[in-house]
Amino acid sequence: MASLDRVKVLVLGDSGVGKSSLVHLLCQNQVLGNPSWTVGCSVDVRIHDYKEGTPEEKTFYIELWDVGGSVGSASSLKSTRAVFYNSVNGIILVHDLTNKKSSQNLYRWSLEALNRDSSPTGVIVSNGDYDREQFAENPVPLLLIGTKFDQIPESKRSEVLTRTAFLSEDFLAEEINLVIEKRYFTRDPSPVRLSFYLLF
Amino acid sequence: MYFHWKLNLYVILLVLIFVVPFYIGYFVVSNIRLLQRQRLLFACMVWFTFMYFFWKLGDPFPILSPKHGILSIEQLISRVGVIGVTLMALLSGFGAVNCPYTYMSYFLRNVTDGDILALERRLLQTMDMIVSKKKRIAMTRRQMYQRGEDQNKQTGFWGMIKSVTSTQSGSENLSLIQQEVDALEELSRQLFLETVDLQSTKERIEYSKTFQGKYFNFLGYFFSIYCVWKIFMATINIVFDRVGKTDPVTRGIEITVNYLGIQFDVKFWSQHISFILVGIIIVTSIRGLLITLTKFFYAISSSKSSNVIVLVLAQIMGMYFVSSVLLMRMSMPLEYRSIVTEVLGELQFNFYHRWFDVIFLVSALSSILFLYLAHKQAPEKHMAL
Numbered sequence: 001m002a003s004l005d006r007v008k009v010l011v012l013g014d015s016g017v018g019k020s021s022l023v024h025l026l027c028q029n030q031v032l033g034n035p036s037w038t039v040g041c042s043v044d045v046r047i048h049d050y051k052e053g054t055p056e057e058k059t060f061y062i063e064l065w066d067v068g069g070s071v072g073s074a075s076s077l078k079s080t081r082a083v084f085y086n087s088v089n090g091i092i093l094v095h096d097l098t099n100k101k102s103s104q105n106l107y108r109w110s111l112e113a114l115n116r117d118s119s120p121t122g123v124i125v126s127n128g129d130y131d132r133e134q135f136a137e138n139p140v141p142l143l144l145i146g147t148k149f150d151q152i153p154e155s156k157r158s159e160v161l162t163r164t165a166f167l168s169e170d171f172l173a174e175e176i177n178l179v180i181e182k183r184y185f186t187r188d189p190s191p192v193r194l195s196f197y198l199l200f
Numbered sequence: 201m202y203f204h205w206k207l208n209l210y211v212i213l214l215v216l217i218f219v220v221p222f223y224i225g226y227f228v229v230s231n232i233r234l235l236q237r238q239r240l241l242f243a244c245m246v247w248f249t250f251m252y253f254f255w256k257l258g259d260p261f262p263i264l265s266p267k268h269g270i271l272s273i274e275q276l277i278s279r280v281g282v283i284g285v286t287l288m289a290l291l292s293g294f295g296a297v298n299c300p301y302t303y304m305s306y307f308l309r310n311v312t313d314g315d316i317l318a319l320e321r322r323l324l325q326t327m328d329m330i331v332s333k334k335k336r337i338a339m340t341r342r343q344m345y346q347r348g349e350d351q352n353k354q355t356g357f358w359g360m361i362k363s364v365t366s367t368q369s370g371s372e373n374l375s376l377i378q379q380e381v382d383a384l385e386e387l388s389r390q391l392f393l394e395t396v397d398l399q400s401t402k403e404r405i406e407y408s409k410t411f412q413g414k415y416f417n418f419l420g421y422f423f424s425i426y427c428v429w430k431i432f433m434a435t436i437n438i439v440f441d442r443v444g445k446t447d448p449v450t451r452g453i454e455i456t457v458n459y460l461g462i463q464f465d466v467k468f469w470s471q472h473i474s475f476i477l478v479g480i481i482i483v484t485s486i487r488g489l490l491i492t493l494t495k496f497f498y499a500i501s502s503s504k505s506s507n508v509i510v511l512v513l514a515q516i517m518g519m520y521f522v523s524s525v526l527l528m529r530m531s532m533p534l535e536y537r538s539i540v541t542e543v544l545g546e547l548q549f550n551f552y553h554r555w556f557d558v559i560f561l562v563s564a565l566s567s568i569l570f571l572y573l574a575h576k577q578a579p580e581k582h583m584a585l
Contacts, residue, residue, distance in 0.1 A: 040391075045331060074400065080396045
């Protein structure tokens with residue numbers, strides 16, 4: 001468990017989109033029974049065999065840091081949250097497919113996390129406007145996840161998918177739609193159905 | 201006469217007593233899965249329960265004279281008034297104490313950057329400890345799982361005994377580490393909240409050094425005098441069982457006229473000034489109420505309950521408004537009091553003022569106690585770090 005092998009991934013998103021459920025699902029292989037509001041930051045760990053089966057196989061611990069809160073929080077909350085954004089290897093942005101606002105807030109979330117990363121003094125440089133150029137030269141990989149797809153009625157699903165296509169275009173991303181079937185889970189009630197779109 | 205007054209009042213009462221509670225009942229019932237099928241039926245049941253308790257509310261209070269019928273407006277207003285007045289008094293009491301405490305920089309604790317950095321370092325250290333423990337748990341679980349697969353292949357008596365002993369020690373170890381992790385997570389949450397608290401105090405200190413900050417500081421002193429005076433008056437009213445005859449503005453102007461001998465057209469000025477003051481009081485108190493409620497509900501809201509919360513807010517606001525009309529009567533000059541009396545019907549206004557004073561006093565004293573304890577406790581916590 002040397003510090004060289006440390007992989008830290010932030011999980012960001014609005015309140016109530018399903019970050020804690022997602023992290024719990026990835027690390028414990030179980031559905032979170034009683035989700036509650038995350039205060040501060042909750043961390044969970046997943047063991048990952050990098051390049052499994054090859055001679056270069058290496059075991060990594062992926063730390064998923066699930067930071068709670070919203071983009072519109074008080075500045076004291078924001079500056080305290082910034083403590084968690086140090087030396088991040090990757091960012092997972094989570095948004096709720098039933099809630100348009102949460103997708104729009106993703107830009108601000110990514111700016112908050114990336115600005116903290118790049119400027120050691122902690123001063124936020126941009127005025128909040130979205131700028132594609134910032135993502136072009138960004139060395140930190142982003143993963144965008146949309147949750148609660150199964151709660152959208154059949155009629156609106158194509159509309160939602162076009163919206164997410166625009167979203168991935170804005171982040172200069174490739175889009176892969178992956179739907180995880182219910183059968184995968186050991187427990188039954190309404191699990192989180194994920195559709196991933198991968199960004200490079 | 202006073203057609204618009206009465207129209208507004210009737211519509212508000214209609215909404216407050218019929219529409220909103222029914223809607224709330226409907227949404228609450230919709231959230232419970234078991235009762236989905238007969239939503240309307242259960243919503244009606246909830247509404248009838250609400251009406252029953254609402255009616256019962258009138259019994260312990262001496263608010264009605266017997267000459268009123270059972271379905272008169274006075275019945276409804278009196279009950280709504282009781283609830284609203286209690287609410288207003290509670291909030292005013294708390295606001296009267298909290299407002300100077302917040303605005304005056306005398307109460308601000310001294311926070312340095314070093315304090316904040318030390319707390320942040322502690323927070324990160326705690327997070328690191330949580331991470332390393334979780335890594336151990338994950339690795340142990342993985343090893344147990346792999347060994348478990350091997351164990352399943354072992355059959356026979358010895359195989360069973362081996363599997364029992366090894367998994368037992370493994371799982372005991374795991375639960376111990378899990379307990380440590382839970383304790384550490386609780387600690388990390390507390391540290392996080394403390395850091396947020398320190399950051400906001402630091403920002404308030406910086407704000408108080410600006411021009412705006414100094415202005416609010418001065419207002420804070422002014423308000424604290426006003427609040428102390430209000431508490432004092434409430435005590436006197438209760439102890440001496442007194443009901444004010446004239447409103448404070450008219451009295452203030454009368455005193456000014458008598459002492460300073462300036463020629464004032466008392467009636468004209470008192471009317472305008474008292475209306476402006478009453479307007480300011482109502483606007484600031486409603487604004488304060490909304491801000492407090494927003495903070496409170498923001499913490500407990502979720503996608504399921506947001507409908508219910510909005511409706512509850514609407515209900516509270518409505519009751520607050522009706523009772524502020526009731527209580528406003530005290531602050532108005534004599535000729536306008538008769539208007540309110542006529543519109544709202546014959547209620548025992550004195551009772552409401554007395555009730556308001558009592559609850560106001562109770563609320564103010566308990567919030568003083570509460571703030572004192574909170575203020576004392578906080579520096580001790582930081583000294584221990």
